[in-house]
Amino acid sequence: MAFYQCQNCQKKWQYPIKECPDCFLPLKRVGNGKIKVIGVSKVNIPTILHPKTPYFVLVLEDEQGNRWTHKSIKEYKIGDDFILHPRKEKDAVAVWIAKYDILEAIEKTVWLIGGVNINSNSKILILPTLIAPKHPHFAENTSPQFLEAVLKYLLQNKVKPENIKVASQSFNDFSIEACAQKSQLLKVCVKNKITPLDLAKTNYIKKEKEGIVFELSEEVFNNDLIINLPILKLDPKMKIRGACENVLKFLKKDSYFSLQYLYEYQDLLIKIQKVLPQYLTLAEGIKIQKTTGFTTFLGLVLAGFNPVNIDRVFAEITMTKGLPEYLKNIKIEDIPVFGRQISELQYDVGKF
Numbered sequence: 001m002a003f004y005q006c007q008n009c010q011k012k013w014q015y016p017i018k019e020c021p022d023c024f025l026p027l028k029r030v031g032n033g034k035i036k037v038i039g040v041s042k043v044n045i046p047t048i049l050h051p052k053t054p055y056f057v058l059v060l061e062d063e064q065g066n067r068w069t070h071k072s073i074k075e076y077k078i079g080d081d082f083i084l085h086p087r088k089e090k091d092a093v094a095v096w097i098a099k100y101d102i103l104e105a106i107e108k109t110v111w112l113i114g115g116v117n118i119n120s121n122s123k124i125l126i127l128p129t130l131i132a133p134k135h136p137h138f139a140e141n142t143s144p145q146f147l148e149a150v151l152k153y154l155l156q157n158k159v160k161p162e163n164i165k166v167a168s169q170s171f172n173d174f175s176i177e178a179c180a181q182k183s184q185l186l187k188v189c190v191k192n193k194i195t196p197l198d199l200a201k202t203n204y205i206k207k208e209k210e211g212i213v214f215e216l217s218e219e220v221f222n223n224d225l226i227i228n229l230p231i232l233k234l235d236p237k238m239k240i241r242g243a244c245e246n247v248l249k250f251l252k253k254d255s256y257f258s259l260q261y262l263y264e265y266q267d268l269l270i271k272i273q274k275v276l277p278q279y280l281t282l283a284e285g286i287k288i289q290k291t292t293g294f295t296t297f298l299g300l301v302l303a304g305f306n307p308v309n310i311d312r313v314f315a316e317i318t319m320t321k322g323l324p325e326y327l328k329n330i331k332i333e334d335i336p337v338f339g340r341q342i343s344e345l346q347y348d349v350g351k352f
Contacts, residue, residue, distance in 0.1 A: 001104075002101060012066065033063035033087070034054045035060050037059070037060060037078055038079075040058055040077065041057045043057060044226065048347060051346065051347055052343045055344065056075055058070070085338075087336065091336065093304040093335055093337050095345065096339045102145055103153060108301075113304055118159055119157075119158060120160055122225060123224045124163060126150065126226075127247065127249060128169075129244060133183060134183065138295070140233075141185065141231060142183075142230065142231045143287070146284045147185055150227065151192045159206050160194060161193040164197075165194070169200040171256060171257075176200070180196060199217045203218040204218060204252045205221070209274045209275045210271055214255065215255035216250050216275065221277065224279065227282060228283075230281070231285075231288070232314050233290075233293065234318060240314060240323075242314060243311050249270065266326035269326045270326055273307065281305070282301065282303050285314060285317075290349060296352075298317075309327065318345055319346055319348040
C-alpha cells in the first residue's frame, strides 16, 4: 500500500491528499519495500460484506514502519514475509482493491499481469465505456477519475500525450459529443492534452472469422497498445455488462446492428476476440451499477488480456445468479486469479 509523505515535516498519510495540512506543500508517494506480517486475527463470523469465513485480518508493516490492515483467505503467521509475484499468463486476471488511490490499483494490477511494453514512441488507443450523457455518479460510463488515473499511468511511463487517443462512438440516439461532455471524459482529455476520437469518422476494414465478417475501425490495427477501459455493471437482461461487450464499439455501426440480426449475441462477443489484436483490459469495478439501476461501492480494479475471464471473475465476485450464455462454459476454477482472491472479495451485490 502506498503512503504519502510531506518532504518538509516528514508526516505521512494513507490517502492521497493534495498537500500537507501543516506545510501546504505537495506530498510525495512512497513505496513499501519489504513487507512483514506483524499481527493476525482469525474471523469466523460472517457479515453482509464478508460472507465467506473463516478469513484472516493481517496487520502489515513495511521497512519504513508504515502499518495497515489486509484481509486474506490464506493464513499467515506473525513474522512471515508478505510477498506478491507477477505472473505472465494470457488468461490470468489480476484483482486489486482501489482503497484510496485508483492510480495505485492500476499500477498494481498491471504489474501483477507482467506489465506492458510501452515507451515514449508508443501509440495508445483507449476505449472507455461511453453510452449515455449521464453524470459520473450514475456509473453508466467509465468514470473521469478512472480515465485520468490511466492517463497518469501512461504519462508517468513517458508516453507522449500526442500519441494517446481516447476513442468511442455512439450506437444509440445520443451524440457521442454529448456523452463525452456530460460524463466529464472530454474534460479529462482536454486537461491532459489527449486527442478524443469519434470512431464513426474513421476508416473501416473487414476481418472474417468462422464465417462472420466484422467491419472494424482501422485505428484498432494502427496502434501499439489498445486499452479496453470498461466500467463493469450488472444488468437484468445480460446479467453482466463490461469487458467483452465494450469492444463491440470498434465495429462499424451498421455492421454492429446487422450482425446482431444475423447471429447470436454471445457468438459475436466471443468471435470478435479472435479478430482483434491482443489488448489490455483495465476494468473499473469501483462503483458499479446494480440490476436495479442503483449503484454500490465494490472498490475493485481488474486487469488482464482475456476479457471473457474478467467478466467471469466479476460475475463470481458479485455472486451473480444465472450467467449469460457466453460465460456459462467458463469454469472459474480454470482462471488464474491473483493479487486478491475471489473469496476475499465476494458478497451478493444484487441482494444488498
